[in-house]
Amino acid sequence: MPRKRMGERTFAFKRPPYVWSSGSIVGDVEAAGPLGEKFDLVLEDDTWGEGSWEKAECKMFEHAVRIALEKCGLETEQLQCMLGGDLLNQIVTANYAARQLDVPFLGLYGACSTMAQALLLGSVLIDGGFLGNAACVSSSHFSTAERQYRFPLEMGTVSPPTAQRTVTGAGCTVLGAQPPESGGRNITTYNGVRVKEATLGKVVDMGILDAANMGAAMAPAAASTIMAFLRDTNRTPDMLDAIITGDLGVFGSEMLLELCDDEGIKLAGKHHDCGVMVFSPDQKLNCGGSGCGCPAVVLNAHILPRISAGEWRQVLFLATGALMSPTTSLQGESIPGIAHAVLIEKES
Amino acid sequence: MEKNKKAAQYQQRVKELAPKSKTAQMLIKAFLVGGLICCIGQAIRDFAQFTLKLPEKDVGTFTSIFLVFLGGLLTGLGVYDKIGKFAGAGSVVPITGFANSVVAPAMEHRSEGLVLGVCANLFKLAGPVLVYGVGSSIIVGLLYLWLG
Amino acid sequence: MGFTKYLIVFVVGGLLCVIGQLLISLTRLTSARILVVFVTAGVVLTGLGLYEPLVEFANAGATVPLTGFGYTLAKGAIEGAKQSGVVGAFTGGLSAASGGISAAMIFGYIFAVLFRPKTKK
Numbered sequence: 033m034p035r036k037r038m039g040e041r042t043f044a045f046k047r048p049p050y051v052w053s054s055g056s057i058v059g060d061v062e063a064a065g066p067l068g069e070k071f072d073l074v075l076e077d078d079t080w081g082e083g084s085w086e087k088a089e090c091k092m093f094e095h096a097v098r099i100a101l102e103k104c105g106l107e108t109e110q111l112q113c114m115l116g117g118d119l120l121n122q123i124v125t126a127n128y129a130a131r132q133l134d135v136p137f138l139g140l141y142g143a144c145s146t147m148a149q150a151l152l153l154g155s156v157l158i159d160g161g162f163l164g165n166a167a168c169v170s171s172s173h174f175s176t177a178e179r180q181y182r183f184p185l186e187m188g189t190v191s192p193p194t195a196q197r198t199v200t201g202a203g204c205t206v207l208g209a210q211p212p213e214s215g216g217r218n219i220t221t222y223n224g225v226r227v228k229e230a231t232l233g234k235v236v237d238m239g240i241l242d243a244a245n246m247g248a249a250m251a252p253a254a255a256s257t258i259m260a261f262l263r264d265t266n267r268t269p270d271m272l273d274a275i276i277t278g279d280l281g282v283f284g285s286e287m288l289l290e291l292c293d294d295e296g297i298k299l300a301g302k303h304h305d306c307g308v309m310v311f312s313p314d315q316k317l318n319c320g321g322s323g324c325g326c327p328a329v330v331l332n333a334h335i336l337p338r339i340s341a342g343e344w345r346q347v348l349f350l351a352t353g354a355l356m357s358p359t360t361s362l363q364g365e366s367i368p369g370i371a372h373a374v375l376i377e378k379e380s
Numbered sequence: 381m382e383k384n385k386k387a388a389q390y391q392q393r394v395k396e397l398a399p400k401s402k403t404a405q406m407l408i409k410a411f412l413v414g415g416l417i418c419c420i421g422q423a424i425r426d427f428a429q430f431t432l433k434l435p436e437k438d439v440g441t442f443t444s445i446f447l448v449f450l451g452g453l454l455t456g457l458g459v460y461d462k463i464g465k466f467a468g469a470g471s472v473v474p475i476t477g478f479a480n481s482v483v484a485p486a487m488e489h490r491s492e493g494l495v496l497g498v499c500a501n502l503f504k505l506a507g508p509v510l511v512y513g514v515g516s517s518i519i520v521g522l523l524y525l526w527l528g
Numbered sequence: 529m530g531f532t533k534y535l536i537v538f539v540v541g542g543l544l545c546v547i548g549q550l551l552i553s554l555t556r557l558t559s560a561r562i563l564v565v566f567v568t569a570g571v572v573l574t575g576l577g578l579y580e581p582l583v584e585f586a587n588a589g590a591t592v593p594l595t596g597f598g599y600t601l602a603k604g605a606i607e608g609a610k611q612s613g614v615v616g617a618f619t620g621g622l623s624a625a626s627g628g629i630s631a632a633m634i635f636g637y638i639f640a641v642l643f644r645p646k647t648k649k
Contacts, residue, residue: 059647078647084491085647175647184488185645186455187505188464188471188480189559190406190552193399238390242556248394283398290393319399403553407546414545414593415538422537422588440591440600441627447592448628452635456643469548472559473566473593474541475628481563482632486640498640502633505560509594510629513567513601514621520575521605521617 039264203328247284451479570598
């Protein structure tokens with residue numbers, strides 16, 4: 033029995049899964065951001081011709097998977113498992129997309145941490161020999177999230193400066209047990225990109241009550257997972273090329289650096305945040321992007337291509353989730369956060 | 381114990397470091413837009429009183445109905461949320477803001493049907509206003525009776 | 529005369545909104561709660577006899593903000609109580625404000641059916 037555990041909560045894969053391909057779809061506000069040209073598909077109209085935004089989000093989810101599968105030359109019938117989720121109640125987006133795709137499906141909920149959760153579980157199942165390939169997906173939509181978590185769209189309200197905008201987007205990563213060019217498929221998108229390690233998150237709650245300040249609520253969870261990873265694997269931040277969080281936003285990132293600083297860990301220079309990268313400050317969207325779709329589209333359109341090109345060789349990718357609901361907020365509960373991490377490496 | 385202390389420290393730090401809203405700027409905007417909406421209300425009042433020559437007691441009601449119509453229409457056209465983003469409380473406090481809080485959730489839930497979608501959500505946000513307003517007015521009426 | 533009247537309306541109405549903005553900025557009250565606070569404040573101030581003078585002074589500047597809605601309700605309830613006692617205290621408020629409330633219902637329904645919400649940029 034090979035030992036696949038390190039320290040307190042880190043997995044070290046013995047047969048690290050390969051990243052085969054990516055798919056990403058975003059709305060027009062995301063396309064106007066700095067990463068605009070990198071996405072596979074941009075929706076000019078964020079209802080995508082559907083009767084409701086919920087249906088549109090579902091369609092994005094489904095098509096992000098289809099785009100990723102097409103890129104690695106896999107038929108939907110050959111996909112052995114789809115793992116994913118979204119922000120809506122009962123993760124309906126993922127459920128209904130799985131109905132359309134007709135593939136084996138594990139629905140996940142980790143709020144905005146879902147992308148990392150899916151990568152972690154997908155890698156475990158592949159490394160364990162249970163799956164030959166897996167699609168890891170998550171999505172969010174500004175208009176569906178706004179209605180479920182905040183106010184109706186046409187309400188004249190001002191969002192506070194700590195608020196973040198939910199990203200309209202879906203991202204899919206296909207993982208496989210063999211190198212992408214195996215099995216006679218001639219389409220190769222990524223070269224030698226593998227998921228080597230993963231660290232489980234703990235739910236951390238520092239008592240932040242303000243649902244318009246989720247970055248600050250999730251930063252302690254991110255700090256906890258980063259420190260656990262560094263401890264478990266005996267690394268320092270200098271040994272990595274980048275540590276990338278999901279959607280802490282401008283202010284949450286600031287708090288994360290502070291928290292790590294307290295423990296004597298310097299992240300400055302190494303740390304990036306998808307929520308900060310996805311929008312430009314000129315777009316005046318307060319603290320940046322958030323939502324399941326945020327880390328999903330930035331990972332698939334920006335981070336993985338950079339790793340494959342060798343610009344980054346070792347990246348710790350964390351997605352952070354705020355695990356509250358509107359009901360718990362009204363009942364005066366604070367916002368618990370979670371962060372899962374995967375270490376993605378370029379094979380030399 | 382240690383954990384609680386750490387959490388309290390963190391909350392304090394978040395409070396200190398969090399970006400602050402531009403209060404002064406928002407106050408001026410709220411003042412200007414709020415004042416303007418009231419002036420529109422006054423113009424409607426004058427129109428009802430001097431042009432339509434409505435009886436004194438109906439002038440106020442006419443003005444309310446007209447403003448609710450305007451607020452609702454601008455909400456439907458997708459303009460009121462933009463005014464709100466600019467004006468903050470300047471467009472929340474006037475009665476047009478009340479109309480906005482009625483129409484916005486009803487529109488949003490149109491996809492769930494006319495009865496449980498539109499109608500059930502008409503007063504989702506404005507219902508509390510009616511409950512508190514009418515409830516407290518009854519108390520005022522009763523107090524008036526008993527205390528003179 | 530006309531200009532001063534409108535200036536008073538503008539300043540008083542604007543100041544009431546400034547109070548609302550202070551509540552939003554300093555206490556993080558949501559707009560739904562602001563509306564509740566304003567309508568209740570209007571009712572209470574009218575009951576204490578403090579709002580009537582403001583309405584006489586500023587007209588629409590005092591009646592258009594939601595405190596004015598509270599004023600209409602409280603004034604109606606008091607008149608009702610005068611005319612028909614306890615029953616009037618119950619019916620007076622809503623009768624006086626029924627125009628605005630009925631308008632909100634019918635226009636709300638019509639606009640919700642006619643228009644589709646648009647996403648924010």
